[in-house]
Amino acid sequence: MTTPQVMRIMALSINTAARAGSIIRDVMQRGNLGIVEKEGKDDLQTEADRSAQQCIIASLSRKFPNLKIIGEEGDSNLDVKPEWLVTDENEEFLKNCCPEEWREIKEEEFVVWVDPLDGTSEYTQGLLEHVTVLIGVAIKNRAVGGVIYQPYYKQSNGEIGRAIWGLKGLGTGGFKPTSPPKGQMIITTTRSHLTPLVQQALDALSPTEVIKVGGAGYKVLQLLEGRAHAYVFASPGCKRWDTCAPEAVLEAYGGILTDLAGVHYSYAAEVDYKNRMGVLATVPELKHSDIANQVPKDILDALRS
Numbered sequence: 368m369t370t371p372q373v374m375r376i377m378a379l380s381i382n383t384a385a386r387a388g389s390i391i392r393d394v395m396q397r398g399n400l401g402i403v404e405k406e407g408k409d410d411l412q413t414e415a416d417r418s419a420q421q422c423i424i425a426s427l428s429r430k431f432p433n434l435k436i437i438g439e440e441g442d443s444n445l446d447v448k449p450e451w452l453v454t455d456e457n458e459e460f461l462k463n464c465c466p467e468e469w470r471e472i473k474e475e476e477f478v479v480w481v482d483p484l485d486g487t488s489e490y491t492q493g494l495l496e497h498v499t500v501l502i503g504v505a506i507k508n509r510a511v512g513g514v515i516y517q518p519y520y521k522q523s524n525g526e527i528g529r530a531i532w533g534l535k536g537l538g539t540g541g542f543k544p545t546s547p548p549k550g551q552m553i554i555t556t557t558r559s560h561l562t563p564l565v566q567q568a569l570d571a572l573s574p575t576e577v578i579k580v581g582g583a584g585y586k587v588l589q590l591l592e593g594r595a596h597a598y599v600f601a602s603p604g605c606k607r608w609d610t611c612a613p614e615a616v617l618e619a620y621g622g623i624l625t626d627l628a629g630v631h632y633s634y635a636a637e638v639d640y641k642n643r644m645g646v647l648a649t650v651p652e653l654k655h656s657d658i659a660n661q662v663p664k665d666i667l668d669a670l671r672s
């Protein structure tokens with residue numbers, strides 16, 4: 368029997384994210400980040416963002432030429448150094464059994480959303496543990512599979528970097544699932560894109576504690592590892608590549624990620640990339656709709672306008 372495409376795409380994404388992670392570490396070690404401002408000082412790009420994206424898109428498109436891939440850093444030159452081309456699919460992952468519902472999905476039915484470096488602002492400031500590589504796999508508008516790779520995570524065996532993955536219908540891997548403390552409401556949110564509206568939404572949810580960290584990937588990790596109950600961001604700043612992989616991993620785990628009104632984003636290729644209605648993610652222990660219902664209407668109206 369041939370291996371279903373979704374399993375092969377996920378398995379190649381895991382190994383490619385790790386390779387992108389080593390490129391990110393190399394750029395930092397060389398010390399010349401090559402920072403440029405995209406839409407302003409809140410929207411930076413570095414040599415690491417560019418090179419990691421080239422590695423990911425070249426590797427995936429070489430093996431899956433009919434795959435639709437959308438990367439944060441725009442069109443990339445795919446004529447990359449041979450050592451950036453990843454061809455091996457992750458064998459550990461391939462030992463898993465493909466969920467029935469994804470078995471027949473063809474290469475051209477997927478959309479892969481790539482954020483080669485999530486947490487660029489933190490990367491440039493040396494807050495390296497906040498940095499992740501995000502590869503999200505969408506099928507029929509929905510985020511279904513995802514890889515969150517942390518290039519600076521120190522494993523207990525001394526190895527550097529770890530890959531966290533999730534596939535709906537199969538589950539998750541690469542981390543130790545942990546429930547957040549009972550009787551509290553710990554919210555994780557932005558540290559580099561705080562606005563009055565972001566603060567207003569936090570206040571409305573009466574958190575017992577607020578954890579400000581960088582990146583959408585790292586914030587969802589706070590939920591997976593029991594350090595926070597919810598991720599709340601009342602801002603249109605995130606785009607589909609920021610949330611596709613985190614949403615898929617969190618939902619494969621039993622949590623939910625939507626906009627602030629409680630509605631899922633579409634990950635179809637032709638959508639407007641902006642997550643205009645913000646981000647709300649919750650752990651499986653919370654009822655997501657209860658939290659969404661606590662978001663004041665004027666905050667939603669402000670995001671809509």
Ligand SMILES: Nc1ncnc2c1ncn2[C@@H]1O[C@H](COP(=O)(O)O)[C@@H](O)[C@H]1OP(=O)(O)O
Pocket residue numbers: 409410411439482484485486487488556557558559560561580581582583600603604605606609
């Ligand atoms: N105003 C913004 N402009 C550009 N990117 C943003 C903005 N707000 C959020 N993002 C993206 O969403 C991620 C999560 O946001 P935050 O850390 O503020 O919670 C950021 O790391 C950044 O992704 P990236 O670093 O890949 O550009």
Ligand SMILES: [Mg+2]
Pocket residue numbers: 410411412439487
């Ligand atoms: Mg960016």
Ligand SMILES: [Mg+2]
Pocket residue numbers: 482484485486582583608609
């Ligand atoms: Mg990002």
Ligand SMILES: [Mg+2]
Pocket residue numbers: 416439482483484485486487
């Ligand atoms: Mg990025």
